[in-house]
Amino acid sequence: xxxxxxxxxxxxxxxxxxxxxxxxxxxxxxxxxxxxxxxxxxxxxxxxxxxxxxxxxxxxxxxxxxxxxxxxxxxxxxxxxxxxxxxxxxxxxxxxxxxxxxxxxxxxxxxxxxxxxxxxxxxxxxxxxxxxxxxxxxxxxxxxxxxxxxxxxxxxxxxxxxxxxxxxxxxxxxxxxxxxxxxxxxxxxxxxxxxxxxxxxxxxxxxxxxxxxxxxxxxxxxxxxxxxxxxxxxxxxxxxxxxxxxxxxxxxxxxxxxxxxxxxxxxxxxxxxxxxxxxxxxxxxxxxxxxxxxxxxxxxxxxxxxxxxxxxxxxxxxxxxxxxxxxxxxxxxxxxxxxxxxxxxxxxxxxxxxxxxxxxxxxxxxxxxxxxxxxxxxxxxxxxxxxxxx
Numbered sequence: 352x353x354x355x356x357x358x359x360x361x362x363x364x365x366x367x368x369x370x371x372x373x374x375x376x377x378x379x380x381x382x383x384x385x386x387x388x389x390x391x392x393x394x395x396x397x398x399x400x401x402x403x404x405x406x407x408x409x410x411x412x413x414x415x416x417x418x419x420x421x422x423x424x425x426x427x428x429x430x431x432x433x434x435x436x437x438x439x440x441x442x443x444x445x446x447x448x449x450x451x452x453x454x455x456x457x458x459x460x461x462x463x464x465x466x467x468x469x470x471x472x473x474x475x476x477x478x479x480x481x482x483x484x485x486x487x488x489x490x491x492x493x494x495x496x497x498x499x500x501x502x503x504x505x506x507x508x509x510x511x512x513x514x515x516x517x518x519x520x521x522x523x524x525x526x527x528x529x530x531x532x533x534x535x536x537x538x539x540x541x542x543x544x545x546x547x548x549x550x551x552x553x554x555x556x557x558x559x560x561x562x563x564x565x566x567x568x569x570x571x572x573x574x575x576x577x578x579x580x581x582x583x584x585x586x587x588x589x590x591x592x593x594x595x596x597x598x599x600x601x602x603x604x605x606x607x608x609x610x611x612x613x614x615x616x617x618x619x620x621x622x623x624x625x626x627x628x629x630x631x632x633x634x635x636x637x638x639x640x641x642x643x644x645x646x647x648x649x650x651x652x653x654x655x656x657x658x659x660x661x662x663x664x665x666x667x668x669x670x671x672x673x674x675x676x677x678x679x680x681x682x683x684x685x686x687x688x689x690x691x692x693x694x695x696x697x698x699x700x701x702x703x704x705x706x707x708x709x710x711x712x713x714x715x716x717x718x719x720x721x722x723x724x725x726x727x728x729x730x731x732x733x734x735x736x737x738x739x740x741x
Contacts, residue, residue: 356432357388358433361391361437363500365393369391372462402624434457436462463531468509469649470502538660542626553633553634557631566638568638574645581594581613583691592616592697595634596618596620597621638659638667642669642672652677660681665683671687
């Protein structure tokens with residue numbers, strides 16, 4: 352293997368899940384002197400996330416079955432790395448990686464940042480169609496089984512997770528279920544550094560002057576609990592409070608439904624490249640990560656946590672999954688799905704602002720120590736050395 356190995360990161364859908372984690376892994380691998388390329392199918396018109404500077408992306412238009420294999424044949428030759436690194440155990444990432452490993456003999460790593468089956472019920476999910484429904488799902492134009500990453504195929508492919516040459520995960524839930532090495536959803540704490548920013552100036556620049564900003568720096572989805580914060584603002588009914596959302600959901604009209612019901616409390620800013628995110632997060636008074644207690648949330652390490660921690664912001668979150676361990680005593684925790692508790696904690700934070708500022712300062716210190724690029728790179732560096740020795 353060359354002194355600077357090339358890593359081909361394989362993403363199942365560059366217009367959907369997996370792209371953010373792939374870009375983060377790509378940044379860490381570049382700091383470890385790897386050449387990195389993100390390669391994947393793209394089923395929607397736009398990339399889900401803006402790639403960070405220096406991480407090239409190869410997007411192949413994705414298609415449903417039976418034309419999916421045609422797209423895969425176009426993609427396979429682009430996977431020319433010394434190491435193949437699939438993000439998520441899906442046919443369009445891990446499955447393609449298994450095929451390419453069979454073709455080339457190159458090592459195949461797998462990263463899991465979600466439990467994919469949690470989105471459809473976890474272990475209780477079953478696919479039990481009638482013969483008529485099975486025919487429709489296989490042969491009709493919009494049949495479910497024509498989707499390359501249908502849960503049935505993912506369930507089958509999970510049995511192959513032990514066949515990966517290395518497995519990385521970002522939560523204790525996934526580690527207990529699948530094993531693997533822990534690589535958190537960390538942050539470039541040199542880039543995400545509050546020192547260069549004047550929060551009041553940033554708020555003025557983005558039209559947020561005069562507001563107390565509760566920021567959710569990501570794409571809202573039901574399990575992420577943004578509705579609970581909006582309900583809390585209804586309870587408080589204080590005119591200067593706003594929930595600021597950065598970006599939005601590419602999956603459905605969930606953003607629009609939030610705005611239809613709670614529009615007076617919401618400010619939505621456009622999605623931005625990672626290099627711009629520190630400035631945007633600097634505008635927050637408080638970063639809110641109100642995860643609900645669902646299987647999906649339990650299996651996740653919310654990226655918004657490390658956004659807020661790195662930028663030294665007071666964080667209001669919930670006791671779900673690894674969140675209490677990640678924050679420890681550097682944030683504020685309430686029970687999930689409890690708008691009244693969120694309302695009371697918002698009041699407390701702004702009434703004890705010096706304490707909140709101190710917690711934010713200590714959150715950054717904790718992020719630098721445990722969830723920075725250096726911490727992520729320690730595990731990936733050991734994996735690289737193992738490949739090079741082999």
